Structures are given as structure tokens and as C-alpha cells.
Amino acid sequence: MREIKWFQLDVSKVLSILGSDLEQGLSSKEAQIRLDEVGPNLLQQRKKIAPLYIFLEQFKDFMVLVLIAAALVSGMLGEIADAITILAIIILNAILGFVQEFRAEKSMEALKNLAAPTATVLRDGKIQSIAARDLVPGDVIELEAGDRIPADARILEAVNMEIDESLLTGESQTVSKENKILEEDAGLADQKNMVFSGTAVATGRARAVVVATGMHSEMGKIAGMMQSVEEEETPLQKRLAQLGKWLVVFCLLICALVVLTGILRGEPIYQMFLTGVSLAVAAIPEGLPAIVTVALALGVQKMIKRNAIVRKLTAVETLGCATVICSDKTGTLTQNEMTAREIFCSGKIIKITGQGYEPRGIFQWQNEIYDYNSDQTLNRLLKTCALCNNAQLKEPKKNGIFAREGKKENWQIVGDPTEGALLVAAAKGNLLREKIEQREQRVWEIPFDSDRRRMSVVYQNTENKLGSKIVYVKGAPDIILNLCQNVEMDGNSIPLTTDARQKILQENDRMAAEALRVLGVAYRKLEGNEGEEMEDLESKLTFLGLIGMIDPPRPSAVKAIGVCKNAGIKTAMITGDHQVTAQAVAQELGLAVSPDQVITGKELDQLSDDELNERVNNLAVYARVSPKHKLRIVKALKYNGQVVAMTGDGVNDAPAVKEADIGVAMGKTGTDVTKEASAMVLADDNFATIVAAVEEGRAIYDNIRKFIRYLLACNVGEVLTMFLGVLFSLPLPLLPIQILWVNLVTDGLPALALGVDDADEDIMQRKPRHPKESIFSHGLWAKIIISGLEIGLGTLLVFGLAIYLSNGDLVLARAMAFTTLVIYQLFYVFDCKSEKHSVFEIGILKNPYLVLAVLCSLLMQLAVVYIPALQPIFKTTSLNAYHWLLILLLPGGKMFLKAIAHYIVKPICRKLIYLKA
Numbered sequence: 001m002r003e004i005k006w007f008q009l010d011v012s013k014v015l016s017i018l019g020s021d022l023e024q025g026l027s028s029k030e031a032q033i034r035l036d037e038v039g040p041n042l043l044q045q046r047k048k049i050a051p052l053y054i055f056l057e058q059f060k061d062f063m064v065l066v067l068i069a070a071a072l073v074s075g076m077l078g079e080i081a082d083a084i085t086i087l088a089i090i091i092l093n094a095i096l097g098f099v100q101e102f103r104a105e106k107s108m109e110a111l112k113n114l115a116a117p118t119a120t121v122l123r124d125g126k127i128q129s130i131a132a133r134d135l136v137p138g139d140v141i142e143l144e145a146g147d148r149i150p151a152d153a154r155i156l157e158a159v160n161m162e163i164d165e166s167l168l169t170g171e172s173q174t175v176s177k178e179n180k181i182l183e184e185d186a187g188l189a190d191q192k193n194m195v196f197s198g199t200a201v202a203t204g205r206a207r208a209v210v211v212a213t214g215m216h217s218e219m220g221k222i223a224g225m226m227q228s229v230e231e232e233e234t235p236l237q238k239r240l241a242q243l244g245k246w247l248v249v250f251c252l253l254i255c256a257l258v259v260l261t262g263i264l265r266g267e268p269i270y271q272m273f274l275t276g277v278s279l280a281v282a283a284i285p286e287g288l289p290a291i292v293t294v295a296l297a298l299g300v301q302k303m304i305k306r307n308a309i310v311r312k313l314t315a316v317e318t319l320g321c322a323t324v325i326c327s328d329k330t331g332t333l334t335q336n337e338m339t340a341r342e343i344f345c346s347g348k349i350i351k352i353t354g355q356g357y358e359p360r361g362i363f364q365w366q367n368e369i370y371d372y373n374s375d376q377t378l379n380r381l382l383k384t385c386a387l388c389n390n391a392q393l394k395e396p397k398k399n400g401i402f403a404r405e406g407k408k409e410n411w412q413i414v415g416d417p418t419e420g421a422l423l424v425a426a427a428k429g430n431l432l433r434e435k436i437e438q439r440e441q442r443v444w445e446i447p448f449d450s451d452r453r454r455m456s457v458v459y460q461n462t463e464n465k466l467g468s469k470i471v472y473v474k475g476a477p478d479i480i481l482n483l484c485q486n487v488e489m490d491g492n493s494i495p496l497t498t499d500a501r502q503k504i505l506q507e508n509d510r511m512a513a514e515a516l517r518v519l520g521v522a523y524r525k526l527e528g529n530e531g532e533e534m535e536d537l538e539s540k541l542t543f544l545g546l547i548g549m550i551d552p553p554r555p556s557a558v559k560a561i562g563v564c565k566n567a568g569i570k571t572a573m574i575t576g577d578h579q580v581t582a583q584a585v586a587q588e589l590g591l592a593v594s595p596d597q598v599i600t601g602k603e604l605d606q607l608s609d610d611e612l613n614e615r616v617n618n619l620a621v622y623a624r625v626s627p628k629h630k631l632r633i634v635k636a637l638k639y640n641g642q643v644v645a646m647t648g649d650g651v652n653d654a655p656a657v658k659e660a661d662i663g664v665a666m667g668k669t670g671t672d673v674t675k676e677a678s679a680m681v682l683a684d685d686n687f688a689t690i691v692a693a694v695e696e697g698r699a700i701y702d703n704i705r706k707f708i709r710y711l712l713a714c715n716v717g718e719v720l721t722m723f724l725g726v727l728f729s730l731p732l733p734l735l736p737i738q739i740l741w742v743n744l745v746t747d748g749l750p751a752l753a754l755g756v757d758d759a760d761e762d763i764m765q766r767k768p769r770h771p772k773e774s775i776f777s778h779g780l781w782a783k784i785i786i787s788g789l790e791i792g793l794g795t796l797l798v799f800g801l802a803i804y805l806s807n808g809d810l811v812l813a814r815a816m817a818f819t820t821l822v823i824y825q826l827f828y829v830f831d832c833k834s835e836k837h838s839v840f841e842i843g844i845l846k847n848p849y850l851v852l853a854v855l856c857s858l859l860m861q862l863a864v865v866y867i868p869a870l871q872p873i874f875k876t877t878s879l880n881a882y883h884w885l886l887i888l889l890l891p892g893g894k895m896f897l898k899a900i901a902h903y904i905v906k907p908i909c910r911k912l913i914y915l916k917a
Helices: 011-018 028-038 053-055 064-076 080-114 219-226 234-266 268-282 288-305 313-319 376-387 417-428 479-484 498-513 557-567 579-589 601-606 609-618 628-639 649-660 673-679 687-727 737-749 749-754 780-805 809-833 847-867 881-916
Strands: 119-124 126-131 140-144 152-166 175-177 200-212 309-312 324-328 338-344 348-352 362-363 391-392 412-415 442-445 454-461 471-477 484-490 492-495 517-526 542-550 570-574 598-602 621-623 644-646 662-666 680-682
Touching: 011 152, 011 200, 053 080, 119 687, 126 498, 140 152, 152 442, 234 268, 234 687, 268 737, 288 309, 288 313, 288 484, 288 579, 309 313, 309 644, 309 687, 313 662, 313 687, 324 557, 324 628, 324 687, 338 376, 338 417, 338 498, 376 417, 376 471, 376 517, 376 542, 376 621, 391 417, 417 517, 417 542, 454 498, 471 479, 471 570, 479 484, 479 498, 479 517, 479 542, 484 780, 498 517, 498 542, 498 579, 557 579, 570 579, 570 628, 579 598, 601 621, 609 628, 628 644, 628 649, 644 649, 644 687, 649 662, 649 673, 662 673, 680 687, 687 737, 687 749, 687 780, 687 809, 737 749, 737 809, 737 847, 749 809, 749 847, 780 881, 809 881
Parallel strands: 324 570, 324 644, 484 542, 570 621, 598 621, 644 662, 662 680
Antiparallel strands: 119 126, 119 140, 140 200, 152 175, 152 200, 309 680, 338 348, 338 542, 348 362, 391 412, 442 454, 454 471, 471 517, 484 492, 517 542
């Protein structure tokens, strides 16, 4: 098929070769057969990293290689037990590292699958949405503005179709597409009847048949370029990697000093070499960048569960810094189930009952049931609503899975919710597009455009091809009125006077003030050759009336806006609705706004960039704006130092979404172009999901700080134990094997368990952190140094006392120091659960993984102390109750005093304050 020049064939020939059908598409069975033959519609990906490779990568670290060499030297010197133990610890550490990296790899893979593009395809005679990877040659696909084209295809039908092919051809101008045979040979840029995988629909819509997929597509030829893009580290990962290098140098210097001092004191060179290597392995935070990756990966998994799909890891960091969330109104802050509530036509205000998309309800006028069949103007208005419309109303399946389970299935809309509301309103008047189109045929369409703010279609009677055509138009009332010469009243067309125009605008304002979204509806009969030029279609119209719809706020969005206020995050609502409507909806959402906090797109156009920069921090509602205004809003907010999250769904939203610090695309209604420009996709299009993602972003950053605090403080404690021991002319407090074991049991499971710690309950009551804030801000360095000193000095104190009280029993003293160092760190991990609250305020059992990790580490330590077979390997001896009293005195005493403060002192203080008040 690759040799066939599809652009030189007519539609019937193309369909014949591909064995497809314009009206039915492929059958599901045939599509599956072809999928098995040609494979998925995917470009060749880089090979997945094999688990074995990830495991072997753990042994490439320089310090690990030195440790392996040390184990070999030990074996050659006859210290077989030491050699085996060192190797066992190396393998255990490698397993922990493997678990971290494998989990991160799986997280990233899950993200890619969740963010996979979809395609609208005709199969078994039905339009359905499938994963783009399942497309096969012969599939008939539907394309609309904003879609990313999923495969190479030959156009069958097209309406005002223009394609952005810059990704493929380098041409900056969009290319107009049509169904016309090209007789001569043509290059890619000149194939006007073809669309290519990876390019984007700028305007219009089309139906096309797939001719090539995957690596057989034109984009497949440049797949190598796509695969060369590597995932970059986030700024935080880069900063911590740099910090890790400095810490490595510092730790190596300290370790070298310990080794040199020990040798000068007469300690065996071999033992001091092993001590130095072991101390370096324990002290160097080689896992620091990896820890960030794990924290980010775990956080991303949590976000997925909360319907936020993160496409760029940098967004996770930035989320915690967000100061402004600019959100679309429809579908994000509201329920996205538009329902027509009111019609104004022929001077009457007609109410419509019913809920959601179910086409069941009645028309009322002056609180009485209104006979819509007797009102010609109302019928024509509803007919316009049905025909000037591309949405589809889907009846619930009677035998669907939910019906079989006894659950009620709802009517659904495929397409734009506003058009869906119009379709349902027409259906309530017994006007269904499918029935109308049995006698009338659409011959032309000018799609809705956010700049034009209207849509027009032309229909002609199928039985009389020479008969007159009718153009039906819907759009913003002020725009539609400007195109009208007449207004229809009770079935009669009369001139549209200034008074009549004013009355219509007054009704528009009234409906808008009631938070209704209002559209104007008009039509015109075309005579002779009228309408052959596009400009002729939308002129000299007859105004039919107004239709008002409402999209109620999401209850979750109202709550989320309140959370944002407490979190120091400003919410800005952006909508194309009328200013009065926007303000009314804002009030319902809990956005208490004054008139000077509301601005329209027209007013925005009149402001210079400097003037907008001055006002933008005080603005909360942007009404009657087009997507092009979003980019100005983002730039103005960023100019004022704000960290901006911006939502978007349409193609024109993509520049603003990309410019924002956190670009957020809609998962349900968002176009592929906007999703690709975004850093995050909302699977449920819900504002509350953005706020949940911000909370997760803050929690991830907190967990990274917890990691760092725990890891570095413990490492400082280990280094100080050895360094000060040598400095104070004490025997070596710990042996190499013991140092490695401490590193394994404390830096492993407990540190990992901190990564799944829940956020503090008051995390969304803090102000956003500054994006350039140091990871060690708010006194973290001081906490690390003080805790490290406490751990090191406490361990040395127990070591010194043990030597004194045991009359120089070095094995017992080292066993006690060894155990004290481990116990200190296992107690300290609970201190790291929060920087602002004690472990008793949070709850010791709140993170069961941490409790299990600490118990596991404790059991491992008890094993090397009490199991006779392990005692010679780790040079330990059994400890009695008196020994444990000394070991637990400092770390346990500190925890005991905190418990007293929380359970006794604080309640007494609160009671005294209450009595005094």
C-alpha cells in the first residue's frame, strides 16, 4: 500500500482498495484482523529498560565498586565472613536501589499510557472513540478543529478544513484541505486531499479514511528525531545532584581524615582502609537525586488517583508554588451539563422544564403549559437549534452493563455541551435532527469560531434540489443582532427597529443576570444564487429569539475555591459569557467580587500591557474574552511575580497553556494540541482536581524535605561518631561491617516509607512557597546539624560509658554504640514526619508503612545482636536490660518528654488559658 499514490485516486477507488465503506467504516472484527497484521499505530519506541539492567546499574557507582574491591581483599586475607557480609550488604542495598528505580520507571510508563491520544472512528456504522494506537488502514475517522491527526489519511469529505503541517513540512502557514483528485505528482506540502499523522487540525472538520499507520506513516520516516528527545531532570533534581557532589567531596575529606588519624594512632592500615570505605559509603548521600525521583514518581501516582495526569515532572515542583489559578468556567468550575431553561421569542418569555440531557420536559408561558406546535416562530427557533448543531444525543442502552446491575443510565451528549443543551431543547419540542434530515440536507457549514462567536449552516430540501436554501445561524446575541435586518413575531417577519433591538438586549441582560448563558438564533431564506459567497450567508438575517441555558457550579469547585483562599492562592475565572452572567456565577462559586474586579475582553483590548500589569493582581473575573486574551493575562500575572496555573481546552488556548508556569489541559474536552502544550491533564475536567494536585505538589515537596532531613542528619551522626571518636583518642566506636549495616537498616526502608507519608492536615493553610526558595530554607540546615550532633554525641556517650562500666570490654561497648546509633535513627525518623507538628499531634500510626519499616529495621538489628551465628560476623554480643536502659536513655527520653508535653502539659496550659479567659 505504501507505493499507492492515494492523492491521485478518487474516493470510491480509495475505499475499494482499502475494503472500507464511507457510511459503515470497518467492522470491529475486520479492524482486529488488520491490527494483528499491521501492528499498533505507534512509532517505534526506545526499548524499555529491562529490570535486570536496572539491577546491574546499581553496581556501577564508584563507592560500590571500591566496596566490592574491599570485600575481595578481605577474602584474600582470610576474612571470609567479613567478605561475605560486605557482599551481602552490597546486594541488599542494590535491591533497595532497584526497587526505587523500577517503581519510578513503572510510574513514568503508566503516565504515558494514561496520556495516550484517542481517535474518533466510524466502526460498525457507529461513531466511537478509541485509542489512536488501535487505528488500522481502512478506518474512517472524524476530524475537528484542535485534533491531532492520528494517522495518514485520504480526505473523503471536508468543511473549511485547514491543517497545521509545520511539524512535518516546516511550513508556518496552515494548509487548506479538500476532497479533490490531484492528477499530477505532488510533494507532501502540495497533497491537498491528504492529512498526515502528527499534524493538527486548525479549523473546520472532515471525514477521512486511514491509508497508513505507525512506522508506515510519513511521520514514521522521521521517528528517529522524535525518539532522540530525552526526559530532563527537574530543577530540584539538578540542584540536589549538585549538592550531592559537594557533600561527596566533604565526606571523602572527613573520611580520609579519620583514616589518616587512625593510622597515625597505630590502627591497622587494612582495618582503617575498610573503615574509611565503609564510612564513605554510609556518609555519602548517593541516593539524594534518586530519592527525589522516587518522591516525584510516588506523588505522580497519587495524582493519577485524583484524576490529575502529570505530563512534565517540573509541574510537580511548581504546583507547590502556585499563587494564581486561572480557570475556564464551563465544565471546570461548573458541571458541564448545560440545560436550556428559558426562551424569549415573539415577545414571550417561555420556560422549559427538565433536568440534564434527558429530552423530557414541557414548555410554560405565564405558568401555564404552552402549546409549542401552535407557535411557528418557536418551532423555527427550535429547528434552528437542532440543525445548526454538530452534537449528538445518545439514548441510554437498555441492556447496558449499568442497566443489568440495576443502575440507571443517563442520556449522554457527544460533542459540545452547549450544543447538547440546544439539541435537547429541540427534542423536547419533538424536533429531532435525524428526522428533519430525512427531508432536508446540509449543504454548507461555517463552523463556530471563538473570534467570530457564531456558527452557520445551510440546508436544502432533498426532494427539490433546485429549491431555495435556508441558512440557520446561532451565536452571541449582540453578534447575531448586528447581522439581522428583521425580527420574526408570531410567524411574521417585520423590520428590526431600534426599540425592538433594545428590548432584545434588555432581555439578554436580564437572562444573563440570572446566570444564564444566552445565545441568539436567526435564519434567512436564500433565493437564486444568494449565499454562493460565504460573506452573503451571514447577512440580512431574520432574528428568531434568545435561548438561555445554565450550567450549575460543581459543589466540589465551591469547596475547592475556599481551600484556595486558605492556601493563599487566588482564583481567577475566565469565560466567554456576558459580564453580568460571569459575575453572577462567580458569586455562586464563592468568588466574592466587586465590579472593579471584573473585566471584559473589549476592555482588555483597550488596556496597554503596562496598564494591564498594574491592574491584573486585582482582577478576579474575565468575561467575554477570547482565547487570545489568555496569553496576555498569563504574561501580566507572571510580570507581577505570580506563579500561574492556566487551564485550556481549545487550540487557541495552547499558547497561554504553554506560557503558564503550570499549563493545565482538559482531559475530556481538551484538544490534542492543548494537551501536548500542557504540563498536566485533568482526567475529569474538574477545578477541584487542580487544587488536589496543588495539595499533592506541596506534599511531595514536604516529603522530599523529610527525606533530606532524615538522610543527612543520620549521615552527619554516623560521620561525627567516627570522627569525634578518633579525635578524642577513643578506640574505633564502630567496625566497617557495623557501619555498612547501620547504613542499610536506617537509610533503606524507613527513608522510603517517608516518601508515602500523608501531608500535614494544615498544608493547604500555608502560603505558597517561593519558586526560588532553597530546599534548606526555614532552618532545615540547622535542624540537620543539631540532630546530627545529637546522634553522634549521644552514640559516643554510650560508647564511652560502656567502656568505663565494662572495664574496657570493647566488643560490648561497640555492640552498644552500634545499637544506639541504629535506635537513635529509628526514633529520629518519627521526628521527620513533620517540621511543624510533633509526632504525637500527627499520630504515630498514621503512616503504617513507616511503623512497619521501623519494626523491620529493629528486628534486623536485634538479629545481629542476639543470633549467635551472626554475632561473630558483626562482632556483637548479647545485651541485657541494663545495657538497653543506657541505649534508650537519650533517644527514648527525648520521645518520652515530647509525649509528656503533648498529653499532659499542653492540655493543662489550654485549660488554664480557658479559665483565665
